[in-house]
Amino acid sequence: MKAAAFEVARPAVLADVAALLARPGASVLAGGQSLGPMLNLRLARPAVLVPISHLGVLREVSETVASVTIGACVTHAVIADGGMPDIGWNLLARVAEGIAYRAVRTRGTIGGSLCHADPAADWVTVLTALGAEVLTTGDRALPLRAFGVEITEVPITPRRVLTALMKARVPA
Numbered sequence: 775m776k777a778a779a780f781e782v783a784r785p786a787v788l789a790d791v792a793a794l795l796a797r798p799g800a801s802v803l804a805g806g807q808s809l810g811p812m813l814n815l816r817l818a819r820p821a822v823l824v825p826i827s828h829l830g831v832l833r834e835v836s837e838t839v840a841s842v843t844i845g846a847c848v849t850h851a852v853i854a855d856g857g858m859p860d861i862g863w864n865l866l867a868r869v870a871e872g873i874a875y876r877a878v879r880t881r882g883t884i885g886g887s888l889c890h891a892d893p894a895a896d897w898v899t900v901l902t903a904l905g906a907e908v909l910t911t912g913d914r915a916l917p918l919r920a921f922g923v924e925i926t927e928v929p930i931t932p933r934r935v936l937t938a939l940m941k942a943r944v945p946a
């Protein structure tokens with residue numbers, strides 16, 4: 775089966791995303807590794823897809839003494855390849871390299887995994903257990919545990935976009 779027809783509205787900058795998502799039936803597209811199959815099976819029928827993976831600001835990684843902040847569109851492959859600071863035990867790279875196979879890891883993003891919120895997903899389980907926080911547009915920070923509840927209870931089209939994930943270091 776193939777996806778139903780949809781429009782693509784590509785934002786130039788993050789600030790454009792909210793307005794595009796306000797269009798009827800609009801939905802965020804990150805790596806497409808979960809949404810793509812849902813489109814093809816017609817389990818999701820967005821009228822407008824708003825791709826965000828090309829936005830550089832969503833692929834940034836920063837570090838303080840206390841935490842590492844990972845942009846929502848950092849891919850599993852970048853994390854598996856050690857492209858970010860180690861939070862302890864090389865944990866993030868070890869989790870990432872266990873996700874699916876290389877082609878999925880190359881496109882799939884850490885933010886997409888958290889927003890898809892499959893309770894069996896690797897990042898959902900590990901990062902909830904570690905007490906990670908998520909940042910959404912407007913720089914609102916909330917615990918991943920609360921975010922998971924919120925996105926399964928609000929309508930499927932997110933008006934707010936996950937921008938980054940903030941992870942405290944693993945205790946030695």
Ligand SMILES: Cc1cc2nc3c(=O)[nH]c(=O)nc-3n(C[C@H](O)[C@H](O)[C@H](O)COP(=O)(O)OP(=O)(O)OC[C@H]3O[C@@H](n4cnc5c(N)ncnc54)[C@H](O)[C@@H]3O)c2cc1C
Pocket residue numbers: 801802803804805806807808809810826846847872873874875878881882883884885886887889890894895896897932934935936937
């Ligand atoms: C063959 C296969 C095997 C897999 N195996 C595993 C596995 O072993 N372990 C595992 O954990 N996962 C696995 N996955 C899932 C994979 O990790 C996906 O990458 C992930 O679930 C979704 O990330 P994505 O970037 O592709 O998101 P997309 O598919 O683009 O989006 C998923 C959902 O999240 C929303 N969304 C995405 N980004 C944002 C954002 N920043 N803000 C707001 N909403 C957003 C979208 O609107 C959509 O509803 C597998 C997938 C496939 C196809």
